[in-house]
Amino acid sequence: TQLLEQSPQFLSIQEGENLTVYCNSSSVFSSLQWYRQEPGEGPVLLVTVVTGGEVKKLKRLTFQFGDARKDSSLHITAAQPGDTGLYLCAGEEAAGNKLTFGGGTRVLVKP
Amino acid sequence: EAQVTQNPRYLITVTGKKLTVTCSQNMNHEYMSWYRQDPGLGLRQIYYSMNVEVTDKGDVPEGYKVSRKEKRNFPLILESPSPNQTSLYFCASSLGSLGSLDRDKYNEQFFGPGTRLTVL
Numbered sequence: 181t182q183l184l185e186q187s188p189q190f191l192s193i194q195e196g197e198n199l200t201v202y203c204n205s206s207s208v209f210s211s212l213q214w215y216r217q218e219p220g221e222g223p224v225l226l227v228t229v230v231t232g233g234e235v236k237k238l239k240r241l242t243f244q245f246g247d248a249r250k251d252s253s254l255h256i257t258a259a260q261p262g263d264t265g266l267y268l269c270a271g272e273e274a275a276g277n278k279l280t281f282g283g284g285t286r287v288l289v290k291p
Numbered sequence: 292e293a294q295v296t297q298n299p300r301y302l303i304t305v306t307g308k309k310l311t312v313t314c315s316q317n318m319n320h321e322y323m324s325w326y327r328q329d330p331g332l333g334l335r336q337i338y339y340s341m342n343v344e345v346t347d348k349g350d351v352p353e354g355y356k357v358s359r360k361e362k363r364n365f366p367l368i369l370e371s372p373s374p375n376q377t378s379l380y381f382c383a384s385s386l387g388s389l390g391s392l393d394r395d396k397y398n399e400q401f402f403g404p405g406t407r408l409t410v411l
Contacts, residue, residue, distance in 0.1 A: 189331070211398060222295075222381050222402025223334070268333060272398065278349075279400065281326075281334040 183207070184271050186282035193259055194290050201254045201285045203269035210272045212245055212252045213279070217266040226254075259289045293318045297382050297403035304372055305411050312367045312406050314382030320401070322385045323365040324349065325357065327378040328405075334381065340365055372410040380406045 187202045203212070211230045215223035227236050229245035229252060236243045240263075242255040256263055269282040295316045304310055316323065324339035326349075336349030340359040354376055356368040365384075369376060383400040 184333075186333075213398065213400075215400075220405070222383070222405055223400070224402070225399045228398055270334075270400075278339075279324075279336070280350075283331055283333040 184269055184280055184282035186269060186285050188285060189283065190286045192288040192290065195260055196258050199256050199259055199287065201267050201287070203252045203282050205250050205271060208249050210249075212249075212272070213270045214243055214252070214254055215268040215270065217268060217284075223268055261289050261291050263287060264289050293401070295382055295384055295401050295403035297380075297406050299406060300404060301407050303409045303411065306373055307371050310369050310372060312380060312408070314365045314367065314403060315363050316384040316401070317363065318384060318386070318401065319362065320384035321362070321387050323359065324383050325355070325365070325367045326381045326383065327351065328381060329378050337367070374410045376408065377410045378408060380408060
């Protein structure tokens with residue numbers, strides 16, 4: 181099983197600040213997904229990145245897939261309290277049919 | 292409304308008492324899976340199913356069983372629960388099996404609301 185490591189595990193910032201969450205592996209993934217999970221709910225997909233070097237933007241969120249498809253980052257600009265949650269990355273193994281999740285990064289944005 | 296439902300949402304039981312957590316999706320999805328979520332460990336896949344009557348082990352299948360007799364349902368069975376199975380469980384479904392060409396469309400996992408299980 182391929183492993184995905186997320187860092188940091190916990191991030192606490194003030195409203196308006198920027199933050200970056202990292203997702204790293206020594207293995208290559210066919211694609212990588214980012215999910216956000218709020219307390220008492222299941223994760224909800226934010227984005228899927230497929231191509232090495234790909235950058236996708238979703239309003240204030242920017243997602244990047246590493247050139248070698250081994251790592252990814254999520255950058256939030258001007259964070260808001262509504263961005264608070266658990267962010268999870270998940271990689272699809274090259275052989276397919278399996279999604280491996282990282283340990284998650286808990287983000288707290290204080291007003 | 293397109294959704295994945297799980298029941299029960301909360302369950303406290305005792306060691307050895309068989310239990311079933313149901314999962315149902317109304318999106319005609321092929322792929323379904325079960326995960327458990329534990330602090331610091333993220334989501335770990337227990338079992339998955341690529342279609343009716345097709346199931347396979349995930350990363351942590353010990354102590355669990357599943358069945359896929361109908362496309363919409365994917366129950367998780369704990370024949371003899373133990374305290375180390377205390378966890379938050381999620382069922383998920385997606386349109387097609389992972390590895391399909393149109394990954395944005397077929398790959399998105401839709402998660403249920405979770406079942407918090409405590410085994411005493």
